[in-house]
Amino acid sequence: MRSPAVPAPGVYRRSGIHGAALRRGYEACRRATRATGEIEYAVSLLLPPPLRTATWALYGAVRAVDDLSDAAGPAGEADPGRAARLEAWISAFDTDLREGRGSDPVRRALIHTMLTWNLPPGFLHTLFEELRQDADGRQFATWQEWRHYNSLINTPLVLRASSLLLRATGLSTEPEAIAAGVPDVAVACQTAVEAVYLTDALVDLSDDLGRGHVPLPQEALDEAGVRRADLLARRTTPAFEELVRRLADRARTWLDRTPPPPALHPAVGVALGAYTDLYRLRLKAAAAAPAALLHRRPALPRGARLRLLLPARAKAALAWGLFPFPVRPGPPEPAPTTTPEGPGRAEGAHLPASGPRPAVAPTPHPSGARPPRLPGEATPRHVAIVMDGNGRWATARGLPRTDGHRRGAEALVDVVHGALEIGLEYLTVYAFSTENWKRPAAELQALMYEIPQIVRHLVDENLDVRVRWAGARSRLPADVVEQLLRFERLTRDRTGLTLTMCVNYGGRAEITAAAATLAREAAAGKADPGAVSEHAFAQYLYVPELPDVDLLLRTGGDHRTSNFLPWQATYAELLFLDTPWPEADRRDLWDAMGQYARRTRRYGSVPRVVAQAAAP
Ligand code: IPE
Ligand code: IPE
Numbered sequence: 001m002r003s004p005a006v007p008a009p010g011v012y013r014r015s016g017i018h019g020a021a022l023r024r025g026y027e028a029c030r031r032a033t034r035a036t037g038e039i040e041y042a043v044s045l046l047l048p049p050p051l052r053t054a055t056w057a058l059y060g061a062v063r064a065v066d067d068l069s070d071a072a073g074p075a076g077e078a079d080p081g082r083a084a085r086l087e088a089w090i091s092a093f094d095t096d097l098r099e100g101r102g103s104d105p106v107r108r109a110l111i112h113t114m115l116t117w118n119l120p121p122g123f124l125h126t127l128f129e130e131l132r133q134d135a136d137g138r139q140f141a142t143w144q145e146w147r148h149y150n151s152l153i154n155t156p157l158v159l160r161a162s163s164l165l166l167r168a169t170g171l172s173t174e175p176e177a178i179a180a181g182v183p184d185v186a187v188a189c190q191t192a193v194e195a196v197y198l199t200d201a202l203v204d205l206s207d208d209l210g211r212g213h214v215p216l217p218q219e220a221l222d223e224a225g226v227r228r229a230d231l232l233a234r235r236t237t238p239a240f241e242e243l244v245r246r247l248a249d250r251a252r253t254w255l256d257r258t259p260p261p262p263a264l265h266p267a268v269g270v271a272l273g274a275y276t277d278l279y280r281l282r283l284k285a286a287a288a289a290p291a292a293l294l295h296r297r298p299a300l301p302r303g304a305r306l307r308l309l310l311p312a313r314a315k316a317a318l319a320w321g322l323f324p325f326p327v328r329p330g331p332p333e334p335a336p337t338t339t340p341e342g343p344g345r346a347e348g349a350h351l352p353a354s355g356p357r358p359a360v361a362p363t364p365h366p367s368g369a370r371p372p373r374l375p376g377e378a379t380p381r382h383v384a385i386v387m388d389g390n391g392r393w394a395t396a397r398g399l400p401r402t403d404g405h406r407r408g409a410e411a412l413v414d415v416v417h418g419a420l421e422i423g424l425e426y427l428t429v430y431a432f433s434t435e436n437w438k439r440p441a442a443e444l445q446a447l448m449y450e451i452p453q454i455v456r457h458l459v460d461e462n463l464d465v466r467v468r469w470a471g472a473r474s475r476l477p478a479d480v481v482e483q484l485l486r487f488e489r490l491t492r493d494r495t496g497l498t499l500t501m502c503v504n505y506g507g508r509a510e511i512t513a514a515a516a517t518l519a520r521e522a523a524a525g526k527a528d529p530g531a532v533s534e535h536a537f538a539q540y541l542y543v544p545e546l547p548d549v550d551l552l553l554r555t556g557g558d559h560r561t562s563n564f565l566p567w568q569a570t571y572a573e574l575l576f577l578d579t580p581w582p583e584a585d586r587r588d589l590w591d592a593m594g595q596y597a598r599r600t601r602r603y604g605s606v607p608r609v610v611a612q613a614a615a616p
């Protein structure tokens with residue numbers, strides 16, 4: 001059985017992939033999968049078109065990024081060009097994902113798959129982080145380190161693939177949820193991942209050595225009496241050959257120990273069975289000629305491969321015929337006549353067919369209070385708030401601190417309505433600082449739940465609010481990142497208030513990250529150090545379009561800014577209120593804006609003299 005060189009266009013049509021540019025992206029991913037993942041590609045052909053194309057996008061894109069990041073040169077030296085390319089790819093991916101588009105073919109297909117299947121981007125970011133570290137050439141001292149690496153990089157990827165397969169059974173549960181509830185499943189999954197990646201470490205040995213990497217833990221080499229230098233010089237020894245046989249045995253035992261996952265679509269069961277059988281075949285081929293592994297990757301024996309795949313294909317086709325694939329991915333894209341490659345088309349999978357709904361007006365405050373009229377030139381454009389005092393408010397009432405955060409969320413909703421009523425352009429709120437990770441786990445958990453919930457509430461209310469997120473990804477749970485990016489996408493066409501949620505925000509972290517990106521671009525020749533101005537630098541901040549803060553308000557009685565917006569608020573008027581945040585509402589915002597209107601801002605100049613009194 002030969003893999004078809006070019007898939008019938010029907011595969012893409014039946015996957016809801018229409019635009020020519022998008023198809024090119026999927027084609028690039030398919031080719032990368034076929035070239036680098038012989039087994040994955042063969043198994044993808046056992047899946048129905050929507051799952052097949054999604055597999056190509058996930059696998060192919062990861063291989064494309066991985067290729068960029070194999071940063072050690074032949075002599076094991078770091079190649080800064082590759083690290084810079086990786087960084088550029090990741091940062092373009094972030095921008096593209098925010099905007100729901102793809103500015104190169106592979107990213108286009110990957111983002112299309114993520115949006116179509118609503119996959120959380122968190123696992124890719126973990127992967128990117130690890131690839132960044134790989135840029136110096138990864139070495140594992142112990143099996144424990146090797147396992148940790150797998151659990152960070154490979155397990156999440158396998159879980160995402162499993163999540164797609166689970167959907168073929170009609171289950172909407174995520175594999176993580178099953179694994180969390182059934183510890184045996186979690187262990188089985190980890191064991192399977194380790195079996196697969198140990199096998200790959202053996203079969204990819206020659207490629208890795210070519211880049212100066214030894215993909216096996218030093219501990220394993222030491223125990224077997226294998227010298228690293230011999231491996232790098234591709235010298236075989238009896239100890240090395242014995243090590244390969246032992247590792248192949250170990251991987252085979254792990255594979256045999258993995259029970260088939262329960263409750264699967266019969267065709268998915270066939271595909272997974274074929275996958276493990278092909279890995280057994282691969283192990284056999286590796287163990288049969290250990291010395292050859294130092295020079296080339298072993299091919300799967302053609303005859304055995306066919307004996308395995310032909311019946312699997314027939315069985316899978318029969319099973320898909322009897323139990324058709326139950327899920328349709330997102331609705332087909334709009335006709336390619338309108339902006340065929342334009343941004344945001346993939347988001348169509350999530351917006352109602354009729355397009356975004358018109359925004360609704362803010363609801364008035366229950367007291368009947370109306371916003372004051374402020375003189376135009378004295379109205380702040382950008383108000384930033386440190387929403388502080390939730391915990392103390394709750395403690396003073398004998399309530400858990402988390403109740404304070406819940407009430408604080410309600411206060412924010414009211415303040416947003418008030419900001420719309422008074423016509424404020426930018427409201428930026430400090431919801432969680434980089435320093436707040438020092439809090440107890442239960443409080444962190446509550447905040448990580450509460451924060452996306454408030455934003456979801458505001459988005460669902462369908463107000464004229466454009467949501468932006470300012471903050472660092474690291475340490476934020478993947479689903480929180482996913483939701484914040486999604487809310488940004490869903491509201492990007494709103495023109496009323498821009499609400500910037502500072503979540504995992506630290507002012508110094510923001511400036512440092514901007515400086516690091518700029519430095520990387522300068523090193524790569526993409527930015528001119530001589531042209532760095534304040535304006536140019538600000539383009540690297542989390543939300544570049546954010547104007548200077550006019551009024552910075554802090555509730556809760558403390559008089560400090562706690563690492564909030566140091567770049568943007570250098571000339572802000574400061575106002576500190578004793579009111580704890582849960583007790584604040586839109587009237588406090590309006591009052592504060594009124595006070596602002598009465599202040600004189602000089603920006604370093606001398607006060608304007610309105611009229612000179614005549615000398616007596
Ligand atoms: C502000 O309230 C909300 C966050 C920092 C997340 P706090 O939780 O800091 O409340 P206090 O300052 O302890 O009262
Ligand atoms: C600032 O409040 C951060 C937020 C409101 C999210 P904190 O309560 O964390 O600040 P400190 O610790 O009192 O400075």
Ligand code: MG
Pocket residue numbers: 388389390556
């Ligand atoms: Mg506080």
